[in-house]
Amino acid sequence: MNAQRAAQMAYASSESPHRTSRGVEYEVFSRITRRMHRALQEKPLDFSALVQALHENRELWTLLATDVADKDNKLPAQLRAQIFYLAEFTNHHTRQVLAQDATADVLVEINTAVMRGLRQQKVEQ
Numbered sequence: 214m215n216a217q218r219a220a221q222m223a224y225a226s227s228e229s230p231h232r233t234s235r236g237v238e239y240e241v242f243s244r245i246t247r248r249m250h251r252a253l254q255e256k257p258l259d260f261s262a263l264v265q266a267l268h269e270n271r272e273l274w275t276l277l278a279t280d281v282a283d284k285d286n287k288l289p290a291q292l293r294a295q296i297f298y299l300a301e302f303t304n305h306h307t308r309q310v311l312a313q314d315a316t317a318d319v320l321v322e323i324n325t326a327v328m329r330g331l332r333q334q335k336v337e338q
Contacts, residue, residue: 239331245269246324274300
């Protein structure tokens with residue numbers, strides 16, 4: 214099972230069965246990114262909500278890394294390598310955030326950049 218299908222099964226609502234795989238990816242990134250952003254904006258910081266959002270974000274990136282590591286993945290090799298690197302970075306940086314040695318802001322920025330790319334691809338299709 215690839216990451217897109219797993220994400221669709223885990224996050225897609227039965228009310229919208231006609232979503233494209235890019236649309237599903239965008240929605241998953243959007244939902245998780247909003248959760249991280251909201252937790253970061255709480256004063257004082259809602260660390261419990263942040264931990265949950267970080268966990269979901271790490272699961273998403275782990276699925277993406279698994280998908281792009283598959284030899285049958287059709288994405289260009291350079292893009293696959295970039296996605297895998299971002300998954301590794303996300304995992305490493307998440308550990309730092311959980312140890313309270315870093316902020317999750319860069320994770321929100323990465324996800325937002327991916328969402329922009331997904332939105333642009335959606336428009337071009």
